[in-house]
Amino acid sequence: MPNSVNNHFRSFFLFILFLAVHAAVAAPRQAAIASAHPLATQAGFEILRQGGNAFDAAVAVSAALAVVEPAGSGLGGGGFWLLHRVEDGKRVMLDGRERAPLSARRDMYLDKEGRFDSTRSINGPLSAGIPGTPAGLVYLAEQYGRRPLAQSLAPAIRYAREGFAVSERYRRLIAFRLDVVRRSPAAARIFLQQGDVPEAGFNLVQKNLADTLERLAARGRAGFYGGEAAKMLVEGVRAAGGIWDMKDLADYKVVERQPIEGVYKGIRITSASPPSSGGVVLIEALNILSSYDLSALDEITRKHLIIEAMRRAYHDRAVYLGDPDFVPLPLPRLLSAYYAAGLRSTIRFDGVLPSARLAGYVAPEVEGENTTHFSILDREGNRVAATLSINLPFGSGFVPPGTGVLLNDEMDDFASQRDVPNRYGLVGGDANAIAPGKRMLSSMTPTFLEDAQRVAILGTPGGSRIISMVLLATLEFAAGAGPDAWVQLPRFHHQYLPDRVQYEPGGLNDDEIDGLKKLGHRFKPVSRSYGNMQAILWDKSSGKVLAASDPRGEGLAVVQ
Ligand code: GLY
Secondary structure (H helix, E strand, O other): OOHHHHHHHHHHHHHHHHHHHOOOOOOOOOOEEEEOOHHHHHHHHHHHHOOOOHHHHHHHHHHHHHHHOOOOOOOOOEEEEEEEOOOOOOEEEEEEOOEOOOOOOOOOOEOOOOOEOHHHHHOOHHHOOEOOHHHHHHHHHHHOOOOOHHHHHHHHHHHHHHOEEOOHHHHHHHHHOHHHHHHOHHHHHHHOEOOEOOOOOOEEOOHHHHHHHHHHHHHOOHHHHOHHHHHHHHHHHHHOOOOOOHHHHHHOOOEEEOOEEEEEOOEEEEEOOOOEOHHHHHHHHHHHHOOOOHHHOOHHHHHHHHHHHHHHHHHHHHHHOOOOOOOOOOHHHHOOHHHHHHHHOOOEOOEOOOHHHOOOOOOOOOOOOOOEEEEEEOOOOOEEEEEEEOOOOOOOOOOOOOOOOOOOOHHHHOOOOOOOOOOOOOOOOHHHOOOOOOEOOEOOOOEEEEOOOEEEEEOOOOHHHHHHHHHHHHHHHHOOOOHHHHHHOOOEEOOOOOOOEEEOOOOOOHHHHHHHHHOOOOEEEOOOOOOOOEEEEEEOOOOOEEEEEOOOOOOEEEEO
16 A cells, blocks of 8 residues: 555544544533624624524524625525534535526527627626525524524624625725626615715615515525515516526525545544535645645745645546536545545656646636635534625626615636636536536535544635635644634635636745746736635633634634
8 A cells, every 4th residue: 555545544543543532522611703794793692692503693694794795695695504513413514505597508608609708607697596595594594593593684684774884895895896786776776875886984774685684584485585585586687687587496495415524634624515616625635735744844845735736636626526416526536545646646846747738728817805704613512614605796796676685696606618717717627517407616615624632613705716725724723723823824826727826915925936936836926815714713622712813804703
């Protein structure tokens, strides 16, 4: 057996031993919530104080974010809630990902010449998948929560009715999508101030969204996917050129999926399963890295190996991954130690293996703050890591009149044309082609990390860079650092194509860039810092809980 594979099995057995020794674990001394907005974190604690568990708090936080961080997620979008329930040890991923409308077609974003027209896959109602977040909230409350849905939605309804103060971050993100939002009169009325970027501190009230949330609170699923709400959604979408049907909404279902699991140097990793690529790419990259002693290497070699692991794992994302209900996915192979050993054998210490050998694409500039993530730990030890999205900041920019619901533009996460990059510069093949009712491939990576002593709950927004951010944070966890370090970490990224190391300002220093250049790496600096990680650490031996919110954002992490 090759040494690296041996190492992998040894760490797996060590890990099982750890679990056995530490099976009886006390509950955390405190609860923690880290989210992208202070009002969302407060909403979660409000429900915990009323006797809710982490799952009720997750409903409250998700709904609050839908109101106070409309750039990142909302009732018009979807996402993944990764859950760990203490009473029976159940781990599950609730898949509330959007799906393609039933009349979607593979070539729906190609122009007459057969070229991909990305303006239609990111703007307006034609770019919107069927939302999963409202169904996810109902499912979470009914199947895992302890409090009524209406109680957990109450803070969000209050925020929508009374308004919230527009921040600088909101202003920057709406400015990025200003033209598109202006095209939708209902969206412009809600998100702009007299047709323009609102002043900082402007009190943004969302009366129609409050009504929609109230319908959801009163009628559950039927309050969004049926009746008056569904009629307004479908009529609004169709009147503006979209293709939704009442059956699209009536048929939408949350799916419980087995999370992806792996082991890296004695750390158990639980992460998002397809239709997110997050867990697979994360664990594949960690498997590749598992036989290196990264802490013993100089910084340039260490980063070179991490970049080469990212390149290979993202390559497999492009080739193999899609909606598991539509395409067979070779997950046992992609996640196996033998496969990782084979990929590792192609990595050289003295140079790169260029992706450009296969293709050479130029990625468009992308925002790194779309989507949202929050992490929750309650005092019983129940956990939630949730990453939710409407795709680009302010999604499609389109609101069906009367609903207050800003629709996603998640259809752009499909590969509209083989190997033609989407908005994130990601390429894909048949596995992620558009089909009626299919879920588009995601990069969202809500994750739990555990060793004998520590439990981490983490994730971040950031499009295609989500997975590499969680990978870097996982390596910091493995090196013994705490959540402050994970969220502050300078970030770099490689996603196979374009064949460029992307890095935020300060993500790599000049010496590292020089050293990596000598190995053959090419670079694409990202003009702004990216990501908005929200993380929690529970030290089981001391009972101590720590939480951190990314300094790049305006979030709030509280331990109480
Ligand atoms: N829309 C971003 C993602 O799902 O990866």
